[in-house]
Amino acid sequence: MSDRIPTSPAVSADRSAAARGRGPLVFGGIPEAEGWTLAPITPRDRVHFRVDRELPLDEFRRELPDGVTVTYDQGDGLYRVDGACGSGPVLADWVRAWCAGRGIGTVGLRAEAGVRRRAPRDLPPAYLDALCRHYLPVSLKRLQRNMSTLRLHLPDPDDLTQQVSEWILKAVGQYDETKGVPFGAFLATQLSKWVHDLGRNAHGRTAADTENKQQKAIAAFLAEHQRKPSEKELAAYMGQSVATLRRNSQTVATLNGLRNLQSLDGGPEGAEIMLPDTHEAPDEIMGEAEQTLLSHALTAACAPDPAARADQRAGQPNVLGWATWYLTTWGGRTKTQLSADLGTSVRNMNVHADRVERSLKQRLVELAD
Template sequence: MTDHAPSSTATDTPGRIRPPLVFGGIPEAEGWALAPITPRDRVHFRVDHELPLAEFRSDLPDGVTATYDQGDGLYRVDGACGSAAVLADWIRAWTTRHGASTIGLRAETGVRRRAPRDLPADFLNDLCRHYGPVSLKRLQRNMSTIRLHLPDPDDLGQQVYEWVLKAVAQYDETKGVPFGAFLATQLSKWVHDLGRNAHGRTAADTEHKQQKAIAAFITEHQRRPSEKELAAYMGQSVATLRRNSQTVATLNGLRNLQSLDGGPDATEILLPDSSEAPDEIMGEAEQTLLSHALTAACAPDPEARRDQRAGQPNVLGWATWYLTTWGGQTKTQLSQDLNTSVRNMNVYADRVEQAMKQRLAELVD
């Protein structure tokens, strides 16, 4: 429970004295000093299939730690300053020996972080109890976006506390910015990352940049820009803008998918046996039928509420299935193009597979 201690300092404005926050019996500023943020070298990477994390950690050099973001499929390895290049080579060699390939491996030097577990337990617990509800209130303005990705209130609550802990790890108390202000600025960025994970970083970022440029142009000129004007405004060629616009149009089209149920009456459609469909589906069914089933499997469930996951189109699942089945791309290639993890793609693709199995079984019956 958060306590409030009397303020030891006064301000020039009467009536605006705010007592410092106290967590676990420790004033907030003193708590950060107990576990100051420190520099380290960090290597970020993903792999084409999940690593045996316990074995990976046990093999790490002394003083080196590893964390794994399961939702994003991102590994982070931290070592002493000056060790980034050596750690990157070590990671490549270790993953190769274990039959894996790294994706987007990136080494950073002088990364300033703290481990939340280094803070006193009571201090950290009370801090989370205080800033969790504060964060939820701050996120009300983003709730329509958040509900597209986190429709379950329990999932949202868990995500908010994960974001608070992430802010604790990144907060640099030496810069003089209050933790609450730092947390508020980061929350908006992390909400945007939800869309990146679901739709692919490249597509989501392209859409975001185009919308910002269009809004800025309208504010400046009181009208929408032409294609040539928008390209010049964004510093791109018209060809690049057209290519990016196609990506945005595809993304928006997939978001608005409606079920394609309902072919012509009395049309007989031959389907493979439902027991064979999971393994032999590509060899037994016509591609047009599969394309129809895929699109319908990714469309929103008309019986689900809009704030439920089933009530939203499965964009990343559709892209994963379509581009790896008919687009000639491997999941590793697609992962690099979309800048998301193979694991994240598999989560959404598995939802598609379950829906397709159900649809094919229903049609066979």
């Protein structure tokens, strides 16, 4: 019979740190593992919802029932109302009635029971501040492998730092210290997931997941056979028909084409595009380079004319012209379909597309030279 005495998660974490050859981390004068016990994670019922127009958050907070809190995720436009366990259905009805009484429509309103969370503000301020300062550079170093993806969505270093700081606070709210996993390991796992979510939120869940599955399948085939798969081989490897693979490939191609485009008002003429040596590069690489050049030329053709005044049509980015050209050329859409989707006439689309055509012809001649 064992005479070992069960130890708390805090003591276990401290011993793990000692076994790795360093003392436990201390934040604000409090050992890391002990800090979590000061604000333990607790279960609650949560109501998630979005609205069709901005919610008067201050008024909403004032009228919430006692003991109920609300948080707002501005990036996702998602509101979360938290109450005691068992109150979820009642809170959902209350939120629905409150919004309806003010002419606000709710979208995707649902109640979730037994959500385990902590409020970061419940931790000692000095502890939370020191913890975030410690894990920010650690997280940025951990995300170096994902930096190409992150820069697509967060090109400004300050925006990237802010986003990673928000992710650390999100991890603090979700971390369950009773499971014996160190916070640093939990944070690293979540960071990889949240990087993937950036693509899902920006380009659509289906497109991002399709791209991820295809890239994983191609990498697995390459590791097994030391060559890229053919279309039929990839379809068989993924358990799909060739027709399904082609449709999905079109989705991925459109997604990558959108990523290649630069901002309409970001000075595309100042960008340098590196081309591979045509004698050394295989045909598929040259095809990708030509696609990028065309995307660049189209974006440049839709940019504001620097010689025009800001109040003139030529002084504004030609967004409708860009959408018409791109989606009918690479997106498989017709002008009639786009007209219905964008709520404008085909004639208006043609006017903007003609402006693009005149500029694009000149730029394609320059590319050919």
